[in-house]
Amino acid sequence: MKRVLTAVLSIASVGVLAACGSGPVPSGSSGGGGGGGQITMGFSQVGAESGWRTANTTSIQDAAKAADVNLKFSDANGEQENQISAIRSFVQQRVGVIAFSPVVRTGWDAVLLEAKNAGIPVILTDRAVDTQEKDVYKTFIGADFVQEGKWAGEWTAKEYASAPGPVNIVQLEGTTGSDPALERTTGFADAIKTNPNLKIIASQSGDFTRSGGKQVMEAFLKANPKIDMVFAQNDDMGLGAVEAIEAAGKKPGQDIKIVAIDATHDGMQATADGKFNFLVECNPLLGPQLMDIAKKVVAGEAVPARIVTKDQTFDQAQAKAALPDRKY
Numbered sequence: 001m002k003r004v005l006t007a008v009l010s011i012a013s014v015g016v017l018a019a020c021g022s023g024p025v026p027s028g029s030s031g032g033g034g035g036g037g038q039i040t041m042g043f044s045q046v047g048a049e050s051g052w053r054t055a056n057t058t059s060i061q062d063a064a065k066a067a068d069v070n071l072k073f074s075d076a077n078g079e080q081e082n083q084i085s086a087i088r089s090f091v092q093q094r095v096g097v098i099a100f101s102p103v104v105r106t107g108w109d110a111v112l113l114e115a116k117n118a119g120i121p122v123i124l125t126d127r128a129v130d131t132q133e134k135d136v137y138k139t140f141i142g143a144d145f146v147q148e149g150k151w152a153g154e155w156t157a158k159e160y161a162s163a164p165g166p167v168n169i170v171q172l173e174g175t176t177g178s179d180p181a182l183e184r185t186t187g188f189a190d191a192i193k194t195n196p197n198l199k200i201i202a203s204q205s206g207d208f209t210r211s212g213g214k215q216v217m218e219a220f221l222k223a224n225p226k227i228d229m230v231f232a233q234n235d236d237m238g239l240g241a242v243e244a245i246e247a248a249g250k251k252p253g254q255d256i257k258i259v260a261i262d263a264t265h266d267g268m269q270a271t272a273d274g275k276f277n278f279l280v281e282c283n284p285l286l287g288p289q290l291m292d293i294a295k296k297v298v299a300g301e302a303v304p305a306r307i308v309t310k311d312q313t314f315d316q317a318q319a320k321a322a323l324p325d326r327k328y
Contacts, residue, residue, distance in 0.1 A: 039298050040070040042090030044100035046127075047078040049175075049208050050236040051264040055328035056101075056126065056284035063287025069294065078175070078207075080104055084111045091118045097294045101126040104177040112136035121297045125286055127179040138297045141289055141307045143282045145180045149187020151313050152231060152259045155278045156188075157195040159257070160228075167195075167228045170220045171203035172213050172237040180282075181205070184233045184261060201227075206237040213240025221248050232260040235267030235279075242275050253277055263314060265326050271319035279319060281311040284328055 041064065045057055057073075064071035072095060074086035080103045090098050091114055098120055102108065108129045113136055115122050122137040129137075160167045171188070174181030185203075192198040202220050206212035213232060220227060221244060230245075232238030238260035245252040252258055252275040260267055263281035270276040286309065296303050314322060 040095045042072045042095040042098045044074045044083045044086040052262045052284045059285040059287035063291045067291035099123040105130045139303045145183035146187040148280045149184035150191045151280045153188040153191025168201045169229045172232040173205045174208045174233045210236040210240040213237030214244045217241040217244035229257045235262040268319045279314040
């Protein structure tokens with residue numbers, strides 16, 4: 001009887017321990033397979049739609065290795081549904097922290113609330129979200145997209161300050177509903193209001209891709225016999241516009257001026273070559289900063305709700321000078 005009782009008590013003890021360990025993993029635990037206090041981060045990327053995004057992904061992956069962060073990486077291929085599924089998977093795996101760059105601004109309330117209820121902190125990178133839920137993410141690391149649009153618009157207003165008549169501008173927008181597309185549009189429009197001659201005669205999404213920018217620009221050229229300038233909301237769409245302009249027998253940078261945002265290596269080269277006229281930077285190398293903030297968040301330290309990355313602008317001469325040392 002004593003042996004039986006001892007066995008029963010042992011089984012009961014194991015059951016109690018198992019039950020205690022089955023609850024939510026506290027924020028900051030290794031989770032998802034990381035051992036020895038190592039942080040596990042679940043990261044959902046928008047996709048690989050541009051040179052900027054590729055550089056951003058590389059920066060995050062390299063920084064995770066350098067910081068000894070166990071990175072679980074998911075590529076959404078530009079689909080919000082894929083990101084939501086990835087985030088739910090990270091919650092189920094009980095990672096220590098979740099970071100993601102949202103495809104669009106809206107539609108995140110439910111999944112963010114799931115992460116919050118599981119005790120897993122969330123960090124937004126590159127793009128922000130609109131949410132009705134409180135305290136569902138710790139911070140947002142990224143550029144000021146409105147300011148980027150304003151810099152592009154201010155250069156445009158200055159460049160055409162003495163234009164004798166209307167200046168026809170076409171706009172290549174980013175992914176519909178995305179944070180940078182919305183805010184760069186707003187910033188640019190606000191800045192060019194200072195010059196009533198500046199007119200946006202056509203605006204359409206090229207989805208932040210080179211092929212999309214080329215296709216939309218081809219349509220613009222067919223529909224509008226006089227185009228003076230292109231505002232491309234990223235380098236890749238601007239490079240697509242260059243191809244379309246050249247195919248139409250015109251010279252980009254001269255017959256039709258181009259202002260773009262990102263300042264990737266290809267965009268810098270186009271500016272140095274005189275095909276782009278002005279370039280606004282959006283630094284993709286967010287990896288080291290993300291890993292530093294993730295460690296603070298997991299440790300329970302207070303972090304700013306908004307962390308703005310530093311960017312700059314380049315004219316053709318500045319791009320030529322900076323190009324040899326460009327890291328992306």
